[in-house]
Amino acid sequence: MSHSMTSVSRAWPALTATLLLLGLLNGCGPAHVVVEGKFPAPLIEPLPLTLGVWYGDDFANHEFFDESKSKHESSWIVSTGVAQVQIWDTLLNGMFTNVVHLKTQPTAGQPIANVDAVLIPHVEELQYAIPRHTQIKVYEIWMRYRFDLLSASGTPIAQWGMTSYGKTPTGFLQSDQEAVNLAAVMALRDAGANFATNFSRVPAVQDWLREKGVPISSEPQ
Amino acid sequence: MISARTRTALTCFGLCLISACVTSTVDEMVYNEPTEGIGDDSVVILGRRHASDYETEPDFVSCVGDYISSGDNSITVIDELTFLNAVYPWFEPRTAPLHPADIERLLKQKPVAAKMADLKVEYMIWLDGSTERTGGSGSMACSLGGCFGFGTWSHDANYEATIWDFTDKAAVGHVNTSATGQSYMPAVIVPIPIIAPVQGTACDGIGQQLLEFLSSEH
Numbered sequence: 001m002s003h004s005m006t007s008v009s010r011a012w013p014a015l016t017a018t019l020l021l022l023g024l025l026n027g028c029g030p031a032h033v034v035v036e037g038k039f040p041a042p043l044i045e046p047l048p049l050t051l052g053v054w055y056g057d058d059f060a061n062h063e064f065f066d067e068s069k070s071k072h073e074s075s076w077i078v079s080t081g082v083a084q085v086q087i088w089d090t091l092l093n094g095m096f097t098n099v100v101h102l103k104t105q106p107t108a109g110q111p112i113a114n115v116d117a118v119l120i121p122h123v124e125e126l127q128y129a130i131p132r133h134t135q136i137k138v139y140e141i142w143m144r145y146r147f148d149l150l151s152a153s154g155t156p157i158a159q160w161g162m163t164s165y166g167k168t169p170t171g172f173l174q175s176d177q178e179a180v181n182l183a184a185v186m187a188l189r190d191a192g193a194n195f196a197t198n199f200s201r202v203p204a205v206q207d208w209l210r211e212k213g214v215p216i217s218s219e220p221q
Numbered sequence: 222m223i224s225a226r227t228r229t230a231l232t233c234f235g236l237c238l239i240s241a242c243v244t245s246t247v248d249e250m251v252y253n254e255p256t257e258g259i260g261d262d263s264v265v266i267l268g269r270r271h272a273s274d275y276e277t278e279p280d281f282v283s284c285v286g287d288y289i290s291s292g293d294n295s296i297t298v299i300d301e302l303t304f305l306n307a308v309y310p311w312f313e314p315r316t317a318p319l320h321p322a323d324i325e326r327l328l329k330q331k332p333v334a335a336k337m338a339d340l341k342v343e344y345m346i347w348l349d350g351s352t353e354r355t356g357g358s359g360s361m362a363c364s365l366g367g368c369f370g371f372g373t374w375s376h377d378a379n380y381e382a383t384i385w386d387f388t389d390k391a392a393v394g395h396v397n398t399s400a401t402g403q404s405y406m407p408a409v410i411v412p413i414p415i416i417a418p419v420q421g422t423a424c425d426g427i428g429q430q431l432l433e434f435l436s437s438e439h
Contacts, residue, residue: 040306043332136274137353169276169351193310 030065030075033177035083037185042094042196047214050098052115053088054106056122060085064126078128078141078180083188088121091192095199110154116212117157120148124161128183130176137170139179141187147195149205158204164191241415243402247426251394251434253386258437262343263297264289265304269349270314277348281380281420285348288428293436299340308336324390342387346431350380352420359406367410375403378423382431394434398426 062081068074092099106118125144131137143164149157166186168179200209200216209216266286268277279301286298305312311333312318318327328334355377361370377399384394402417433439 038306040309042310043308043336044310044330045332138274138276167270167276169278171278171280189309189313190315193313193316196310197316 030068030077031177031180032077032079033180033184034079035181035184035188037083037086037181037188039083039087039090039185039189039192041090042192044095044196046095046097047200047209048097049116049212049214050100050114051092051096052100052102052106052112052118053092054102054118054120055085055088056105056120059121059123062123062126064128066128073132076128076180078126078184080123080126080143080184080188083184084121084123087188087192091196092119095196106150106154108150108154108156112150112152112154115152117152117208118150120150122146122148128180130180131170138167139170139176139183140165140167141180141183143187143191145191149208151208157208158202160202160204162191162194162198164188164194166190241402241404241417243400243417243419243422245398245400245422245426247430248397249394249430251384251396253389253393254434256437258293259296259343259435261297262341263299264344264346264435265299265301265340265342266346266348267301267304267312267317269317269347271319272349275351275353277350277380278352278420281352281424282348284421284424285346285382285428285431288424289432289435292428292432293438296435297341299342304340307340308333321385321390321392324385324387337387344393344435345385345387347383347385348380348427349383350378352376352378352423355401361406361408361412363408368408368412369410370408372406372408373403375401376417376419377401378419380423380427382427384431384434396427396430396434398423398430400426 060081062079062084064076064078064080066076066078089099100115102112102118106112106120112118122145123143124146125142127142129140131139134140145162145164146159147162148159151157164187166183166189168182168186170179200206206216266282266289268279268282270276282301286300289296290298310316311327311330318324328337353376355375357372357374359370359372361368361372363369378401379399380397382394382396382398383392384396385391386393400419400423402419402422404417405415406412407415
């Protein structure tokens with residue numbers, strides 16, 4: 001009994017030191033945000049086409065890392081991959097009558113069966129700003145995308161870029177991580193809105209839709 | 222039996238509470254007021270999110286909505302996020318209509334027109350503005366024995382509500398509210414924050430004017 005008491009009393013300082021060290025390490029580690037949100041289906045008439053979609057590893061596991069520039073700032077990791085796949089799946093399923101997830105990476109010149117075209121999205125850049133950086137009470141996320149649209153025969157139809165932006169105000173008892181997550185969700189919603197309303201305005205896409213005999217509706221913008 | 226010291230402390234606390242006051246101004250200009258209320262139709266209240274340096278707070282938008290629906294149970298106020306999700310992507314900051322005339326073009330989209338009819342939206346109210354902290358002074362020192370000092374700061378709230386009639390596709394009213402308040406935090410061992418309810422006062426001011434516009438009972 002006395003032996004076990006001694007062991008416990010000896011273990012306490014070590015346990016306390018370990019917890020303190022873990023706490024310090026946690027405090028010093030980067031702020032990590034895994035973006036989570038719910039994304040609504042778009043309220044639009046779907047295009048009567050079958051779209052193949054390929055999410056590359058860089059897209060499906062997209063992560064942004066910003067290393068701190070001083071001792072007073074923390075590094076940031078913003079993981080958007082899961083949320084990217086979630087919103088683009090929801091959006092494309094609402095925009096096209098049929099969406100097929102490709103199992104192998106499409107390559108130029110290689111035909112793809114049972115689709116009208118293949119869309120490959122890429123996140124090229126992500127930037128963020130928090131009130132500590134800008135002195136204004138909003139958190140901001142900015143993203144730049146690139147899209148490749150290939151025909152069923154594997155020939156490129158169009159390649160275009162698109163930006164999205166999301167911001168959220170500071171909130172009472174809201175952590176930086178929660179606010180960055182909200183700003184990222186807003187940026188993803190904005191990406192979906194931008195894509196849905198401008199897809200048929202991309203000149204090369206417009207030509208392709210005409211070839212397919214798809215009527216291009218006038219949009220309320 | 223309350224001791225003299227307790228009575229003094231309570232008096233001081235009461236005086237401090239009284240001094241955390243808010244000054245508020247409301248300007249209103251409305252036309253075509255629905256004389257018999259809005260019946261079975263509904264109202265949606267949305268925050269404008271176009272400015273780069275501020276954002277209309279979602280909690281302010283829900284505060285105004287709650288004020289209206291609690292003031293008249295017969296008015297259906299659609300929750301902002303529920304509406305934005307139902308009509309996605311047409312009311313996002315990038316795509317939201319900026320002028321009443323834009324509604325016509327929006328309703329050319331058959332799914333949007335059907336959804337609006339389903340939601341029975343009669344009035345759309347846009348709220349634009351924010352509450353900002355405008356200054357602060359004082360100092361406070363805290364140690365193991367407690368905190369001592371005094372701090373004060375002020376908040377300014379400025380909001381504008383624009384009412385759109387969805388049937389007539391026209392703006393039928395504007396309500397402006399501004400509120401200013403000074404908050405205090407005296408500290409004698411324990412800091413006691415005395416917060417001026419600036420945003421809440423602005424919410425009540427704008428909510429009351431909108432309630433008078435929409436309700437037949439007010």
